[in-house]
Amino acid sequence: MTELRGPVRIVGTGLIGTSIGLALGRLGVVVELVDADPDNALMAERIGAGSRLVQIEPQLVVVAVPPDHVGAVIAEQLRQTDAVITDAASVKSKPLTDASALTDDLSRYVGSHPMAGSERSGPLAGRADLFDGATWAITPHETSDPKAVDLVRRLAEAAGARTVELSVQDHDLAVARVSHLPHLMSALAAGTLVDAPNSHLELAGQGVRDVTRIAAGDPRLWTQIVSANSTALTGLLERIRDELDRMLVALGKEEAGEELASILGQGVSGAVRVPGKHGAPHIELVPVLVTIPDRPGQLARLFADAAESGANVEDLRIDHSPGRPVGEVELAVKPASVDQLVRVLTERGWSVHR
Ligand SMILES: NC(=O)c1ccc[n+]([C@@H]2O[C@H](COP(=O)([O-])OP(=O)(O)OC[C@H]3O[C@@H](n4cnc5c(N)ncnc54)[C@H](O)[C@@H]3O)[C@@H](O)[C@H]2O)c1
Numbered sequence: 324m325t326e327l328r329g330p331v332r333i334v335g336t337g338l339i340g341t342s343i344g345l346a347l348g349r350l351g352v353v354v355e356l357v358d359a360d361p362d363n364a365l366m367a368e369r370i371g372a373g374s375r376l377v378q379i380e381p382q383l384v385v386v387a388v389p390p391d392h393v394g395a396v397i398a399e400q401l402r403q404t405d406a407v408i409t410d411a412a413s414v415k416s417k418p419l420t421d422a423s424a425l426t427d428d429l430s431r432y433v434g435s436h437p438m439a440g441s442e443r444s445g446p447l448a449g450r451a452d453l454f455d456g457a458t459w460a461i462t463p464h465e466t467s468d469p470k471a472v473d474l475v476r477r478l479a480e481a482a483g484a485r486t487v488e489l490s491v492q493d494h495d496l497a498v499a500r501v502s503h504l505p506h507l508m509s510a511l512a513a514g515t516l517v518d519a520p521n522s523h524l525e526l527a528g529q530g531v532r533d534v535t536r537i538a539a540g541d542p543r544l545w546t547q548i549v550s551a552n553s554t555a556l557t558g559l560l561e562r563i564r565d566e567l568d569r570m571l572v573a574l575g576k577e578e579a580g581e582e583l584a585s586i587l588g589q590g591v592s593g594a595v596r597v598p599g600k601h602g603a604p605h606i607e608l609v610p611v612l613v614t615i616p617d618r619p620g621q622l623a624r625l626f627a628d629a630a631e632s633g634a635n636v637e638d639l640r641i642d643h644s645p646g647r648p649v650g651e652v653e654l655a656v657k658p659a660s661v662d663q664l665v666r667v668l669t670e671r672g673w674s675v676h677r
Pocket residue numbers: 334335336337338339340357358359360363387388389390392393396411412413414436437438439440441442443444445446541544548
């Protein structure tokens with residue numbers, strides 16, 4: 324076991340670097356912050372992610388810069404320090420290839436990728452709990468030192484994540500499917516809203532919000548991510564194109580029912596395969612919808628009442644459209660807890676529907 328004692332140097336103090344600094348700060352690990360943009364490093368320091376100048380040599384360097392720059396920073400940090408180096412990039416082949424072109428010995432480098440993030444960028448979007456319960460992929464390459472792999476695993480665990488080890492190639496295939504394709508589909512769906520009249524947008528409910536949230540991610544970052552994974556993405560996009568053609572043909576028919584139901588049914592079968600919280604197998608959750616008045620303290624009261632019922636709220640969604648005097652809270656609970664939750668909330672005056 325290789326103990327994570329720090330100091331940890333974080334290069335790139337945006338959303339991910341700052342969140343890692345904040346998470347390690349919870350354990351008292353000394354963190355040094357470095358960024359090409361001095362304002363971002365200063366901001367990360369101000370919100371408590373670490374310090375800009377640490378006098379001791381780092382034990383570990385985390386490179387959290389956009390994918391196109393990762394290889395060069397890895398090579399630079401290997402030259403400048405004796406530390407183990409990891410990176411957080413959303414693709415793993417490109418950083419390895421780029422770094423290999425710049426240095427001969429990559430034994431102290433182990434790629435990794437926290438599978439948690441946000442559509443927001445920069446240090447102000449950083450959160451100490453971003454990785455709690457998330458999956459963190461570790462992608463050793465052929466010459467990675469096992470002790471370095473162990474230390475990177477320690478980093479992920481210290482940040483609150485559970486680790487999954489897989490090859491660089493397998494990682495890129497996996498994220499093409501579970502992260503990069505969904506991002507592109509979200510961008511395409513959101514793009515159709517650009518010229519939508521306000522009278523259409525006024526009808527926006529939770530469905531369109533669910534589908535478009537990630538489309539708000541930084542286009543420069545995402546261009547780098549998807550370009551670096553173009554081969555895997557091309558195969559998936561071709562499959563989507565074929566399905567779109569099938570859907571168009573079906574919609575054009577008078578009796579489209581069966582064909583459409585088969586495409587939508589495929590969607591249901593795929594959606595239930597998405598694992599549940601903490602990477603656990605998918606568990607069936609039942610949504611319980613509660614209307615809440617738009618007044619301070621109502622959410623706290625609702626949670627207290629839900630807790631009284633004994634139900635564990637597994638997931639939560641708040642839908643509050645501006646201009647409405649009430650909001651709607653969706654509490655997702657296990658089927659066994661539903662009846663008791665509904666009974667207790669109704670008794671306490673909440674307007675509840677399933
Ligand atoms: N955004 C997400 O949801 C997410 C999730 C997991 C992993 N990642 C990966 O993490 C990395 C960082 O993403 P982010 O969302 O934190 O981006 P970000 O834009 O919030 O932050 C990137 C930071 O890197 C700095 N930077 C850029 N080039 C640099 C260089 N050469 N040297 C030093 N600093 C440099 C920028 O000034 C900025 O502060 C990316 O590789 C991304 O693929 C992102």
